[in-house]
Amino acid sequence: MRPSGGVWMSLTLMLLAWAAAAVAAEPVKVIRDARITGGLIAQIGSEDLSLQELGQRFHVRLLLGDVExxxxxxxxIDEAGLTGRFTAEVWTGGRLPFAERILNALVVASQGLVADQEARRVLAPRGLLITPKAVTAMPVPQTIDEWTHYLYDASGNAVSKDREVAPPRSLRWWAEPHHLRSHNYSASFTGLVSAGGRVYHFVDEGTYLFDRGGTTERWALVARDAFNGALLWKRPLEGYGQPYFEDVSGQAVPDYVWRSPLSLNRRLVAQGDKVYVALSYRRGPLSVLDGATGQTLHELDLGGTVDEIVAAGDLAVCRVRTEIPMPDPRLTLEQRAKIEQQLRQQGLSHHEARAELNARLLESLMRQGLERVVAVDAAAGKVLWRYDAPLVATQSLAMADGKVVFHNYQALVALDARTGQPAWRHDAPVVAGRRFGVRNLLGNLLIADGKVLWTSGATGGAVCLKLADGAELWKNPRIGETGGFAFPTGRRAIGGIVYGDALGAWSAFYLADGSNAAVPNIGDMLRRGHHIRCFAGKATERFL
Structure with missing residues (x-):
C-alpha cells in the first residue's frame, strides 16, 4: 500500500526536523570540544534554541531578519524558560551589534549572511566562526599578552610584552560585586591573573558594609572570560579573612588597618589551561585546577602552607611555610604606641622609635618556623624536589632561565629549577634592621636580561648579580626598596633601564652597571600631595 499525501508530508516534516536538529547539535559539540565553558554567542538566521544544551554559563543572542x-x-524562549539567557533582535545585515573581540562563538545558519571581515571583528581570540561548511577558530594576535602572575610572570619583573595596551577609551565590561571594601582594611579583591583568554582572581563576596570583615567574609576564586566578563566558575576559599590573615607591619587584627598580606597576591598563578592555587589560607594542599572548568586535577600536600607560587608551564615552585602565626595581640596599635612612648622616653626621636619597632618586627620574622621551597610537576601531580630555605623573604621568590632565586634573610640563593640543587649563594645579610620595609617586605627582587636585581635598605642597598653563576656585577648602597604610605612600591626593568614608582634620586638607573638613567618627563602629573602607595605599579614595554 502506497502512503497517502498526508503521510508523505508528515515524513518529510519529520526528516526536516531531524536534519535541523542534527545541524543545530553540531555547534554545541564544536563549542564543547573547543573547551569554551561560558560566554557570549550570537546565532544568525535561525530561531533554533538547541544552544541551550551548553548550560547556564552562556548567553545567546539570536539575530533574525524581521520582527515576526x-x-x-x-x-x-519564554516558553522554554530561557528568558535572560537567550535574547532576540532584528538584524538585516551589515555591521553586527557587538563590540570588537566580544563573542566566543558566531553561529551562521547559511553562507553569506555576514561578511567574513565583520565576523572576525566581533569574535574574540580563540572564538569560533561556525558556518554550514566550516569551523574557523580565531587566531591569538601576537600583539596581545597574558599576565600569569601578580608580577607578570615568574621573574618578578612586572612588565608585559603586550603591544595593544594603551590609555583606556571606554569600559569593556563590568561584573559583580559593584562595591568593594576599602584597601585601608583588607581589600575585597586581590590576585588578578590571566591566561588562555580567561581571568582569575580572589574576591570577598560578603557585604562590604562591615569593613572589619570577620563572619561576613565569603572569599572565592572566580574565573571569567577575559573578553566579555562572563562568569565561568567559582571555587570557595577556606580560612581567608581579616581575623585569620598574617599580621603585617605590626598591625594586628584589632586594628584592621591595611590587613592584606602581600603574599595573598602570590597564591594564584595561571599557566595555559591550568590554575595553581592555595585554596586554604593556612595548612592545605597546592591545588592544580582545570582553567576551563575549575575542576581539581591534582591536590599535592607539600607539608605546610602554600604561601607563594611561581611557575613556568607544568613546573610550579612554591614557598611552603611550616606555619603562619596568628596575629599577636602584643603588636596591636595600642601596644606599639606604648612601646614607642617608652622608646621616646629613652631619648629616641619619633622616627627612630618607629624604626626600632620595625627592626623588632623583622627580628620576629627571622625567628619563624622552617620554610621550604618545593617544586612540583603539575602535569603528573607529583613533587619533584624540596629544599630547606630555611626562610623565604616575602615576595622574593622568582624563577627564570632554569634558576629559582630567593632571599632567606641572610643571602640570595639560587637553585637549579629542575633538581633543586644549589647553584650559587650571595651573602646579603640584614645590616640595618631599622630600615626594614613596609608590609613585611624585606626588599624587591626581579630577574631581567640574565641578571638578578635585589634592592633592600635593610640589607645595604642594591646588588646586581649574573643569574647564571651569581657573580656580582655592581652594588649601590644608595638604592633601597621603594615604599609608599604603608605599602611597598615596585621596580620594573624595561629595555635595560630599571624604573621605580616615584620620582627623585635613583628612580631610574641602568641594569647593566647601576648608573643613573634619565627620568621620563611627566610634567606636573604628580602634584604636591600626591604619592604612589598601596599597590605596586605595573608596566608594559611601552607604558609605565
Missing part, C-alpha cells in the same frame, strides 16, 4: 521572526523566537 523575533516575536516567534521570543515566544519560544
Amino acid at each position: 521572526a523575533v516575536a516567534r523566537a521570543q515566544a519560544a
